[in-house]
Every structure is written in structure tokens, then in C-alpha cells.
Amino acid sequence: MSKVLITGGLGYIGSHTVVELYENGYETVIIDNLYNSRIDVLDKLEKITKKKISFYKGDVRDKDLLRKIFSEEEISGVIHFAGLKAVGESCEIPIEYYDNNIGSTIALIEVMKEFNVKRIVFSSSATVYGKCKVVPLKEDSPLDATNPYGRTKLFIEGILKDLYESDKTWEIGILRYFNPVGAHKSGLIGERPNGTPNNLVPYIAEVAAGIRPHVRVFGNDYDTKDGTGVRDYIHVVDLAYGHVLALKKLDEAHGLLIYNLGTGTGYSVLDVIKAFEKASNIKIPYEFYDRRPGDIATSYADPTKALKEIGFKAKYGIEEMMEDHWRFQKNLYIK
Ligand code: NAD
Ligand code: WQD
Numbered sequence: 001m002s003k004v005l006i007t008g009g010l011g012y013i014g015s016h017t018v019v020e021l022y023e024n025g026y027e028t029v030i031i032d033n034l035y036n037s038r039i040d041v042l043d044k045l046e047k048i049t050k051k052k053i054s055f056y057k058g059d060v061r062d063k064d065l066l067r068k069i070f071s072e073e074e075i076s077g078v079i080h081f082a083g084l085k086a087v088g089e090s091c092e093i094p095i096e097y098y099d100n101n102i103g104s105t106i107a108l109i110e111v112m113k114e115f116n117v118k119r120i121v122f123s124s125s126a127t128v129y130g131k132c133k134v135v136p137l138k139e140d141s142p143l144d145a146t147n148p149y150g151r152t153k154l155f156i157e158g159i160l161k162d163l164y165e166s167d168k169t170w171e172i173g174i175l176r177y178f179n180p181v182g183a184h185k186s187g188l189i190g191e192r193p194n195g196t197p198n199n200l201v202p203y204i205a206e207v208a209a210g211i212r213p214h215v216r217v218f219g220n221d222y223d224t225k226d227g228t229g230v231r232d233y234i235h236v237v238d239l240a241y242g243h244v245l246a247l248k249k250l251d252e253a254h255g256l257l258i259y260n261l262g263t264g265t266g267y268s269v270l271d272v273i274k275a276f277e278k279a280s281n282i283k284i285p286y287e288f289y290d291r292r293p294g295d296i297a298t299s300y301a302d303p304t305k306a307l308k309e310i311g312f313k314a315k316y317g318i319e320e321m322m323e324d325h326w327r328f329q330k331n332l333y334i335k
Contacts, residue, residue, distance in 0.1 A: 003027040008082030010037035012191040016240035022049040029054040044188040060104035066111040077119035090149035101152035121173035136302035164256040173246040178232035178262030182321040183328035190328030209333035219291035228269035232262040232300035235316035245310040262301025263314040279322035
């Protein structure tokens with residue numbers, strides 16, 4: 001049976017996508033250099049899926065390793081998650097971000113071409129909408145990047161569009177994720193932040209676990225219902241299932257397809273804190289801080305294109321996002 005190669009498959013979104021793929025009859029092969037993940041995720045994935053999963057430890061920029069994988073495994077398509085993703089860090093070490101994110105994509109495309117595998121789904125991000133003020137964000141909203149990480153995503157989208165223009169036999173899915181949170185119901189896999197969390201929900205979870213004294217709410221003077229930033233949080237299991245739908249679509253409709261993966265609903269920072277308190281039954285102290293540089297007031301998706309064309313609709317609400325996130329993260333801290 002042909003398999004889907006999952007780059008970065010031991011990471012947060014990749015691992016959940018591996019589970020969804022098996023649940024929908026696909027098999028996978030994973031390549032990951034463990035830069036931001038741990039090998040025990042592979043055991044957890046095998047436990048959840050009850051399958052033996054082929055794993056190659058190494059870097060996607062290593063073309064010889066990619067050639068080995070494509071020679072040994074029957075690969076029918078690739079989902080490309082591998083990359084660096086921290087906005088702040090990308091301003092400190094931009095060249096590493098360009099090298100890793102763009103270098104891995106080019107190496108991957110070159111080897112795919114050698115093996116005549118021309119189906120790829122790429123992890124893009126709502127960050128490509130930059131500071132766009134008109135919400136909800138649609139796939140044809142203006143694009144812009146405000147930091148090196150975002151620029152890598154915009155460049156890669158451009159590379160994939162140029163590739164498709166040059167050879168229309170490629171089948172390309174570009175998925176723009178909004179704010180993934182939550183974890184698999186088993187509590188076995190989830191997001192494992194390295195150092196101080198940048199993102200809101202992992203930070204709240206560390207406050208709930210008593211590791212940090214309070215949530216720093218970045219800004220309470222935005223033009224939003226309570227002054228705090230509004231985002232489109234999406235359960236990682238919903239997001240993962242979006243990849244299954246995108247792959248299915250590429251099976252029947254060739255081309256270059258771009259979809260937002262979000263819920264279409266925006267929640268403020270204070271809404272999220274409240275939902276987390278309810279889910280965990282723990283009081284979450286917070287304090288207001290200055291706005292975080294580069295942040296915008298409001299970002300949420302217009303999810304109608306993904307609904308219409310691939311049948312994507314998020315199932316889980318904010319309560320389950322927080323419950324599932326906490327179930328996984330509390331096990332890391334509270335034994
Ligand atoms: P993650 O860091 O948990 O997963 C990425 C995985 O890729 C890690 O396991 C890491 O070890 C691996 N990796 C990194 N560089 C590699 C390389 N050169 N070769 C092999 N493996 C490599 O991140 P995630 O949250 O699962 O994100 C997955 C993708 O989705 C990324 O491309 C990210 O930019 C994108 N994305 C993430 C978010 C988010 O908020 N998490 C939002 C939008 C888009
Ligand atoms: C959410 C809201 C903050 C932390 C980032 C990337 C984006 C994408 C997803 C990869 C904002 C506020 C946050 C905190 C806070 N990643 N906040 N205190 O900034 O929407 O998106 O992750 O592609 O590219 O930029 O997510 O979780 O950091 O912030 O008040 O400690 O929470 O100001 O309003 P963001 P986030």
C-alpha cells in the first residue's frame with residue numbers, strides 16, 4: 001500500500017495528523033530530526049494507532065536521506081510540517097529560519113521530482129495575512145509578512161505557486177492554519193513547549209500547573225470587545241483532519257488549492273482564560289502588560305472555502321480545546 005510521507009511527523013500538528021490518517025485508512029512514513037520533538041512520541045503514535053510506523057531520524061534538507069526513503073518506501077504524497085515556527089526566535093536567528101524552512105522545502109521538492117511523486121500538502125499559516133485589518137480573513141485577502149518566520153511561509157507559498165505554474169501535473173495543497181490548541185483525547189500526545197511558551201494556551205497551562213505566577217495579557221486597549229487580542233483557536237484534531245480532506249481532494253481534483261483551516265470564531269485572551277478555568281477548575285491569575293510588538297487586534301478565518309470545497313468544518317468548541325490541552329499538559333507537570 002502506498003504511504004504518505006510526513007515531514008516533522010513527531011511534532012505537535014504532524015503527530016495528530018498521523019493519527020487521523022491511520023483512522024482514515026492511510027499509512028504513513030515519518031521523517032523528523034527531533035529538533036523540537038522526542039522519540040517517545042513514536043511509541044505513543046504506535047500505541048494509539050496500533051500500527052508499526054516507519055520512522056527515519058534525520059533532516060529534510062538531507063537529500064540523500066530523502067532518496068533513501070523514497071527508494072525504500074512506496075510514497076504517494078507528502079505532508080510537509082517540518083520547520084521552525086517561533087516568531088520571536090525568527091527575528092534573532094533569521095538565517096536559520098530561511099535555511100531550515102525554505103531549504104527543506106526545496107530539497108523535498110527536488111527529490112519528489114526525481115521520484116515522480118508530485119502531491120504535496122504544505123503547512124502554511126494565518127501569519128501570511130500580516131496586519132490585514134479586514135476580518136474574516138479569506139484566502140484571497142492581501143498577503144504580507146511582518147517577521148522572518150512569516151516571510152518563510154510567504155516565500156514557500158510563492159515557490160509552490162511557481163512550481164505549479166511551471167508544471168501543472170503537480171498537486172499542491174496549501175493549508176493556512178489559524179491558532180492550533182488542544183491535544184488528542186488519549187492524553188498521550190500534545191504540544192510540549194520548550195522553555196517559556198510563546199503561545200497563549202501553553203502559557204496558561206503552565207500558570208495552572210503552578211510553574212508561572214500569572215498570565216501576562218499583552219494589551220487591554222485593542223479595539224475588541226474586552227480590549228484583549230482576538231484569535232481563531234482551532235482544535236489540533238480538527239486541524240489534523242483537514243489534512244486528510246485536503247489529500248482526498250487532491251486525489252480527485254488536481255491543481256493548486258489553498259484553504260484556511262480555522263473555525264471562523266474569534267475568542268479574546270480573557271475568553272480563553274475563562275474557558276481554561278472552567279475546563280481545569282483552577283483559578284488562573286492574570287495581569288495586563290503592554291501590547292506585544294507585532295501583534296494585531298483581531299484575526300479569524302473565513303472558513304467557507306474549505307467547507308464548500310473539501311467539507312472541512314471544525315467539530316470541537318473552545319471548552320474541549322481547553323479540556324484536551326489541559327489533560328495532556330497536566331500530565332507533564334503534575335505526577
Ligand atoms: P513542531 O515544532 O511541534 O513540529 C515540527 C517538527 O519538525 C518537529 O518535530 C521538529 O523536530 C521537526 N523538524 C524541524 N525542522 C526539521 C528538519 N529540517 N528536518 C526534519 N525535521 C525537522 O511544530 P508544529 O506546531 O507541529 O508545526 C508544524 C508546521 O505547522 C510548521 O511548519 C509550522 O510552521 C506550521 N504552523 C504551526 C502553527 C502553530 O501554531 N503550531 C501555526 C501555523 C503553522
Ligand atoms: C494569541 C493571543 C497575544 C501569549 C502565533 C504566530 C502565528 C501562528 C500561531 C505559526 C494574542 C496573546 C499570548 C501570552 C498573551 N504560528 N498572548 N499572553 O500570536 O496569534 O500566533 O502562533 O504559524 O504565526 O504568530 O498566537 O498564542 O502567541 O497569541 O496575552 O503569554 O494571546 O497577544 O492576542 P498568535 P499566540
